[in-house]
Amino acid sequence: MICDEDLIKETLQGNNNAFEKLIERYKGFIFAIILNFIKDHGEVENLAQEIFLQIYISLPNYKMDNFKGWIGRIATNKAIDWKRKKKAKFNEMIVEDTEEVMDLSETRSCETPEEVLIKKENREKINRICKNMPTIYEDVIIKFYFQEKSYEEIAQEEDTTVKTIASRLYRGRNMFREKWREEDETL
Numbered sequence: 243m244i245c246d247e248d249l250i251k252e253t254l255q256g257n258n259n260a261f262e263k264l265i266e267r268y269k270g271f272i273f274a275i276i277l278n279f280i281k282d283h284g285e286v287e288n289l290a291q292e293i294f295l296q297i298y299i300s301l302p303n304y305k306m307d308n309f310k311g312w313i314g315r316i317a318t319n320k321a322i323d324w325k326r327k328k329k330a331k332f333n334e335m336i337v338e339d340t341e342e343v344m345d346l347s348e349t350r351s352c353e354t355p356e357e358v359l360i361k362k363e364n365r366e367k368i369n370r371i372c373k374n375m376p377t378i379y380e381d382v383i384i385k386f387y388f389q390e391k392s393y394e395e396i397a398q399e400e401d402t403t404v405k406t407i408a409s410r411l412y413r414g415r416n417m418f419r420e421k422w423r424e425e426d427e428t429l
Contacts, residue, residue: 246309253301261301265294271310272317279321289324293317371421379414386411 244263252260272293276286297313304312372380385391385399393411397404 247306250301250304250306250309253298261298264297268310268313269294272313275314275317276321279325285324289320293320296320367422367425371418371425374421375414375417378410379417382407382410383414383418 246264246267249260249264249267253264269290272290273286276289276293280286280289293313293316296316300316372383375383381400382396385396386393391399393404393407397407400407
């Protein structure tokens with residue numbers, strides 16, 4: 243078996259077959275490192291290609307000391323960078339999705355991505371629960387809590403009394419609480 247140093251020297255002299263032998267020798271090692279960070283096999287293969295390219299580009303800077311450790315550091319650093327980029331992209335998507343649902347002023351606060359996601363999920367849950375309630379209760383809850391209308395304004399719009407609106411809101415809240423609990427119990 244040809245040693246790593248000889249294969250590296252041959253690669254640096256332009257022998258691509260020598261580099262292919264290095265890849266073949268260490269691809270399992272590289273994949274094992276990547277799989278510690280990434281579980282999507284398609285992404286693992288893409289990242290492995292990037293790592294092998296980085297190794298090839300960086301090979302002239304290699305000091306001929308512990309090749310396996312050297313490529314292990316490259317693989318680890320690339321995997322960490324990939325994970326950071328993925329997390330940043332995910333956080334951007336959450337913020338973009340949330341801005342569509344929430345007021346821009348709400349997203350300007352110093353909320354963590356997790357808090358933004360929880361708010362979005364709660365809003366979706368609230369909308370889902372409201373849609374499963376009788377319309378008279380759904381309308382009153384939405385007008386009072388989301389549109390921030392007073393009992394009087396809602397009564398005027400609904401062409402009914404303030405007392406009726408208060409009663410619908412009371413019943414609607416109780417119904418809403420019950421549906422919220424039921425949905426939590428099914429999770």
